[in-house]
Amino acid sequence: MRWADHHCHLAPDTAEEQVAEARAEGVEVLVDVGTDVASSRQAIELASRFDGVWATAGVHPHDADGGIDGLEELLGRAEVVAVGECGLDYHYDHSARPAQREVFAAQIAMAHAHDLALVIHTREAWDETFDILTAEGVPDRTVMHCFTGGPEEARRSLDLGAHLSFSGIVSFPSAPELREAAVLCPADRYLVETDSPYLAPVPHRGRKNRPALLPAVGAAVAAARDEPVEEVAAASWATTLRLYRLDAEI
Numbered sequence: 001m002r003w004a005d006h007h008c009h010l011a012p013d014t015a016e017e018q019v020a021e022a023r024a025e026g027v028e029v030l031v032d033v034g035t036d037v038a039s040s041r042q043a044i045e046l047a048s049r050f051d052g053v054w055a056t057a058g059v060h061p062h063d064a065d066g067g068i069d070g071l072e073e074l075l076g077r078a079e080v081v082a083v084g085e086c087g088l089d090y091h092y093d094h095s096a097r098p099a100q101r102e103v104f105a106a107q108i109a110m111a112h113a114h115d116l117a118l119v120i121h122t123r124e125a126w127d128e129t130f131d132i133l134t135a136e137g138v139p140d141r142t143v144m145h146c147f148t149g150g151p152e153e154a155r156r157s158l159d160l161g162a163h164l165s166f167s168g169i170v171s172f173p174s175a176p177e178l179r180e181a182a183v184l185c186p187a188d189r190y191l192v193e194t195d196s197p198y199l200a201p202v203p204h205r206g207r208k209n210r211p212a213l214l215p216a217v218g219a220a221v222a223a224a225r226d227e228p229v230e231e232v233a234a235a236s237w238a239t240t241l242r243l244y245r246l247d248a249e250i
Contacts, residue, residue: 001233004029004240007193022211035060047079058084064095064103081244084119108136117141150177168201171220179224
């Protein structure tokens with residue numbers, strides 16, 4: 001099986017080890033995700049060093065108060081396959097909500113202008129996330145990263161044309177509605193991710209997550225959908241390559 005971890009956060013001091021370990025587990029594609037301008041530059045630098053690793057450039061809602069100066073100049077780099085992660089987070093409110101909304105809308109516009117995929121982080125802000133997406137226009141290649149909604153949010157996302165990405169949370173006993181969302185999602189509209197170093201899947205809870213654990217996330221999606229894990233690997237692999245236009249690169 002070939003796996004693609006389309007959303008992880010690599011640390012420079014352990015990146016080589018993490019990439020090698022992931023490949024040993026069949027994880028052949030990694031997308032290292034930026035959360036501000038500095039981490040986006042770091043992701044680009046790491047992607048330039050390792051085959052099979054790409055980067056995103058974006059400003060997380062936690063960092064929206066700092067603005068997005070310097071972000072757009074990164075979007076022309078060959079290593080960059082998406083804008084994000086960006087969006088709204090009303091759980092922590094580390095940045096003022098007006099700033100979150102403004103920075104999110106600006107990054108949607110950048111995804112349109114540069115014909116890049118859009119990676120969305122949304123937490124406790126579904127209605128406003130959908131409102132802003134509708135107002136700005138949903139990019140053709142949009143993904144709800146670390147999807148945590150239930151069937152209703154899944155249907156609304158899919159109706160807008162977005163993809164759903166499932167993390168280790170899908171394996172948590174406390175997430176039955178998320179597994180319902182995984183069941184109803186069409187096979188060509190879901191991806192899998194680790195969001196490492198966060199959200200290690202069962203049975204690895206309590207440990208630092210890493211891309212090598214992606215097959216456990218895929219196994220949880222397969223169990224929810226009552227499908228062979230090979231089908232989940234193949235479907236999520238194909239969708240990741242299509243979403244980030246990596247078909248010609250693999």
